[in-house]
Amino acid sequence: MSNDILVFVELQNGDIRKVTPQLVSAARPLAEARGGKLHALLVGEGIGELARKAATLGVDSVAVVEDPSLADYTAEAYAEAITQASKRLGAGALLFGNTSIGKDTAPRVAQRLGVGMISDVTGTISTGGNPIFKRPVYAGKAVTHVEVLESSFVISVRANSYPSAPAAASPAPIQSLAVAPDPSKIRTKVKEVVVRAAGKVDLTEADIIVSGGMGVKGPEGFEFLRPLAEVLGAALGSSRAAVLAGYIHPSHQVGQTGKTVSPSLYIACGISGAIQHKAGMSTSKCIVAINTDPEAPMFEIADYGIVGDLFEVVPPLIEEFKKLLHG
Amino acid sequence: MKIVVLMKQTFTTEARIELDGSGKPNDSKVKKVVNPYDEFAVEEAIQLVERKVAEKVTVVCLGPASAEEALRQCLAMGADEAVRVDSAGLEEADSSVVASVLAGAVKSMGYDLLLAGYVAVDDNAAQVAVRVAELLDIPQINVVSKLEVANGTATGWREADGRTEVLEVPLPALVTADKSLNKPRYPTLPNIMKAKKKPLEIKAPADFGINPPASKTRVVKYELPPPKSGAKIFKGTPAEAAAALVKALREEAKVV
Ligand SMILES: Cc1cc2nc3c(=O)[nH]c(=O)nc-3n(C[C@H](O)[C@H](O)[C@H](O)COP(=O)(O)OP(=O)(O)OC[C@H]3O[C@@H](n4cnc5c(N)ncnc54)[C@H](O)[C@@H]3O)c2cc1C
Numbered sequence: 001m002s003n004d005i006l007v008f009v010e011l012q013n014g015d016i017r018k019v020t021p022q023l024v025s026a027a028r029p030l031a032e033a034r035g036g037k038l039h040a041l042l043v044g045e046g047i048g049e050l051a052r053k054a055a056t057l058g059v060d061s062v063a064v065v066e067d068p069s070l071a072d073y074t075a076e077a078y079a080e081a082i083t084q085a086s087k088r089l090g091a092g093a094l095l096f097g098n099t100s101i102g103k104d105t106a107p108r109v110a111q112r113l114g115v116g117m118i119s120d121v122t123g124t125i126s127t128g129g130n131p132i133f134k135r136p137v138y139a140g141k142a143v144t145h146v147e148v149l150e151s152s153f154v155i156s157v158r159a160n161s162y163p164s165a166p167a168a169a170s171p172a173p174i175q176s177l178a179v180a181p182d183p184s185k186i187r188t189k190v191k192e193v194v195v196r197a198a199g200k201v202d203l204t205e206a207d208i209i210v211s212g213g214m215g216v217k218g219p220e221g222f223e224f225l226r227p228l229a230e231v232l233g234a235a236l237g238s239s240r241a242a243v244l245a246g247y248i249h250p251s252h253q254v255g256q257t258g259k260t261v262s263p264s265l266y267i268a269c270g271i272s273g274a275i276q277h278k279a280g281m282s283t284s285k286c287i288v289a290i291n292t293d294p295e296a297p298m299f300e301i302a303d304y305g306i307v308g309d310l311f312e313v314v315p316p317l318i319e320e321f322k323k324l325l326h327g
Numbered sequence: 328m329k330i331v332v333l334m335k336q337t338f339t340t341e342a343r344i345e346l347d348g349s350g351k352p353n354d355s356k357v358k359k360v361v362n363p364y365d366e367f368a369v370e371e372a373i374q375l376v377e378r379k380v381a382e383k384v385t386v387v388c389l390g391p392a393s394a395e396e397a398l399r400q401c402l403a404m405g406a407d408e409a410v411r412v413d414s415a416g417l418e419e420a421d422s423s424v425v426a427s428v429l430a431g432a433v434k435s436m437g438y439d440l441l442l443a444g445y446v447a448v449d450d451n452a453a454q455v456a457v458r459v460a461e462l463l464d465i466p467q468i469n470v471v472s473k474l475e476v477a478n479g480t481a482t483g484w485r486e487a488d489g490r491t492e493v494l495e496v497p498l499p500a501l502v503t504a505d506k507s508l509n510k511p512r513y514p515t516l517p518n519i520m521k522a523k524k525k526p527l528e529i530k531a532p533a534d535f536g537i538n539p540p541a542s543k544t545r546v547v548k549y550e551l552p553p554p555k556s557g558a559k560i561f562k563g564t565p566a567e568a569a570a571a572l573v574k575a576l577r578e579e580a581k582v583v
Contacts, residue, residue, distance in 0.1 A: 012488065012489065107453070107458050116542070257363070
């Protein structure tokens with residue numbers, strides 16, 4: 001089997017998703033351990049510009065599949081294009097972001113290639129011999145080490161689990177692959193795609209998240225938190241209770257039945273810290289809890305806390321961050 | 328129209344996870360339930376029957392005898408029949424093995440619509456249903472928050488990062504449920520009694536002509552996250568606490 005590694009470059013809103021350079025840094029040691037090359041793969045239509053951008057990701061080569069059937073994303077068309085491309089490139093291991101598209105397509109690709117897959121990887125334990133990866137289970141209450149037993153495999157990686165690979169000084173060569181899904185085999189029709197403006201920063205990929213719960217008291221409470229998110233360039237998250245109360249759109253929900261996030265900083269404002277909420281954010285690198293109740297469970301997993309009314313604490317916090325970050 | 332629902336029995340999400348002597352999660356003390364996402368799939372199937380779009384709902388579970396409790400729960404909700412495929416010897420099987428057994432079972436039972444939760448809350452892998460669709464060579468609509476089934480097609484509203492996709496697929500197809508698909512019903516007492524008489528078949532993979540392949544991945548270790556020592560609390564006026572927090576985030580945690 002081939003030693004080469006393929007990183008799937010997911011495109012969103014005309015750009016390369018932030019998880020991609022993180023995939024490159026996860027993939028590089030694997031490629032080195034196998035003595036193989038690292039390829040980036042882009043699929044879509046009219047994506048030449050983005051392929052040139054991908055050439056500086058720090059990979060050895062960029063492969064592009066362009067076809068009208070790939071203009072709109074469908075799991076069927078993408079799985080077929082990615083499978084064919086990986087065979088053409090002779091790649092033995094494939095890396096995806098554990099994004100919506102990753103979750104939808106990667107298991108199909110793994111099955112089509114007849115290989116094993118480890119989902120939602122948050123770290124590498126070893127790259128020599130059979131690689132071993134780390135992944136959370138039981139809603140973050142345990143972590144498993146999972147070994148791949150064959151040389152070919154697929155992994156999907158949780159955003160913000162690996163550092164971003166630095167940009168390459170000189171761009172990698174770009175090749176266009178003449179592979180295309182057979183249109184008669186694509187049964188999925190895309191009727192409509194509604195793009196939500198859930199804020200400029202995608203929650204699952206955000207480096208900093210400012211999150212609000214029932215403690216914000218109403219939709220205006222999230223407007224109150226927004227300047228804090230803005231000064232930090234953060235995404236706005238929420239508890240499920242705040243979503244159910246109609247304070248904020250469900251796309252902001254963090255937790256077991258919401259988004260799983262792993263930012264470097266998670267600021268929980270007026271969130272009690274129910275187990276289902278923690279399930280979606282407990283792997284955050286640094287957690288701050290602001291809560292009037294000193295017994296709130298969020299303090300148990302927080303690194304820093306302020307016991308107090310968020311409406312009194314957030315304004316001076318904004319001022320302090322402004323001083324620090326914007327002089 | 329016949330609906331088959333894939334169901335897994337999982338720990339409740341409130342369960343405390345402890346490791347036993349062999350380093351594996353100890354499941355003897357925890358309460359087990361229908362995987363919450365599969366519950367949405369079962370509810371959707373029952374509603375399709377109530378709306379006269381479908382005639383019959385079969386729930387399939389690969390699991391040990393104790394999973395029959397979860398299958399009875401699905402029958403009490405309103406499913407017509409249940410099949411437990413015995414997991415003896417497959418306790419450590421990975422998603423590729425589970426999918427091959429379930430695909431074989433589903434294929435021999437026959438179906439027009441295959442429903443499942445998009446993820447199981449215990450292993451968090453989100454692979455099995457999609458792998459089954461691939462093995463059966465059927466299209467999928469994954470992580471669906473709204474579903475319409477009519478005239479041999481399924482239309483699903485799929486919540487993806489930053490967008491909603493409206494997809495249409497011809498049947499047979501796989502649809503996996505997200506949390507906002509519906510609100511699962513609580514079985515009533517009469518329905519719990521009725522469920523005891525509904526058919527629950529027990530099969531082995533071999534009954535479907537399946538010889539389960541070997542796993543391609545293997546869990547070598549479970550770890551419990553190290554207990555956090557508790558938050559460092561900043562006291563004083565809100566302004567003082569805020570200043571101390573920002574200083575710690577910059578100098579100690581180095582995250583801003
Ligand atoms: C199957 C299932 C799935 C679930 N999935 C999720 C999920 O994905 N995500 C999720 O979040 N929840 C989920 N939940 C719900 C979860 O159990 C909690 O109910 C929810 O997280 C509570 O939200 P909250 O912390 O905002 O509200 P509460 O628990 O009501 O807490 C509000 C907090 O705000 C504090 N507060 C009040 N006023 C102020 C103030 N002025 N300043 C500072 N603090 C203040 C209070 O002390 C309290 O701690 C799920 C539940 C179930 C059963």
